[in-house]
Amino acid sequence: MLKIWGRTNSINVQKVLWCCGELNLKHERIDAGLQFGVNTTPEYKAMNPNALVPTINDDGFVLWESQAIVRYLARKHGLGSLCPSDPKACADADRWMDWNATTVWVNLRPIFWNLVRTPPEKRDMALVNDSRNKLAASMAIFDAHLAHRKFVTGDAFTMGDIPVGTSVQRWFNLPIERENLQHLAAYYQRLRARAPFKQYVDLPLN
Numbered sequence: 001m002l003k004i005w006g007r008t009n010s011i012n013v014q015k016v017l018w019c020c021g022e023l024n025l026k027h028e029r030i031d032a033g034l035q036f037g038v039n040t041t042p043e044y045k046a047m048n049p050n051a052l053v054p055t056i057n058d059d060g061f062v063l064w065e066s067q068a069i070v071r072y073l074a075r076k077h078g079l080g081s082l083c084p085s086d087p088k089a090c091a092d093a094d095r096w097m098d099w100n101a102t103t104v105w106v107n108l109r110p111i112f113w114n115l116v117r118t119p120p121e122k123r124d125m126a127l128v129n130d131s132r133n134k135l136a137a138s139m140a141i142f143d144a145h146l147a148h149r150k151f152v153t154g155d156a157f158t159m160g161d162i163p164v165g166t167s168v169q170r171w172f173n174l175p176i177e178r179e180n181l182q183h184l185a186a187y188y189q190r191l192r193a194r195a196p197f198k199q200y201v202d203l204p205l206n
């Protein structure tokens with residue numbers, strides 16, 4: 001059976017669990033990271049030298065990097081649905097996955113770490129405010145993209161929605177100022193109608 005190492009409150013682990021839920025994939029999850037340890041053991045580092053979660057083992061095939069894992073599982077079990085078979089639609093999904101990792105996450109991460117994982121007296125609020133403004137600019141771009149489509153690549157949910165969907169959940173749940181982005185709000189509600197998103201992603205932040 002597919003094995004997944006990673007704690008359930010990690011945004012990167014959540015991408016993989018959500019993907020498994022969309023594909024109805026049975027899996028065994030092993031707690032790892034932060035208070036659970038495991039990820040710094042020599043055995044774990046032999047699988048993933050970065051000592052980060054998630055890592056999977058699929059019948060002996062070991063893979064790390066959450067978005068590579070989502071792409072792998074979607075291509076293996078959801079070709080033509082979660083992973084679009086049309087090269088252009090697939091590239092469109094890839095584009096928004098990469099955009100989330102390279103543009104959204106760099107600003108979301110400092111906000112999350114300061115406001116959720118750092119005691120108030122140690123927070124870098126100047127960094128939080130600057131990152132929030134940059135994140136808001138990205139969310140406005142995505143809001144405009146959603147004006148004419150239900151999901152990232154069109155009317156169908158694809159793997160392209162998974163990484164950015166986890167970021168949208170943080171945008172709506174972090175204690176920050178939020179501009180009124182109506183298409184983004186409607187998108188969040190569409191994601192909330194999906195059982196695996198509710199189960200694995202739309203949880204209190206901790």
Ligand SMILES: N[C@@H](CCC(=O)N[C@@H](CS)C(=O)NCC(=O)O)C(=O)O
Pocket residue numbers: 010011012013032033034039051052053054064065066067
């Ligand atoms: N680019 C990697 C980043 C993985 C990553 O940063 N994982 C974090 C959790 S979100 C981690 O393992 N932190 C150390 C820990 O939990 O102990 C991916 O997308 O898989």
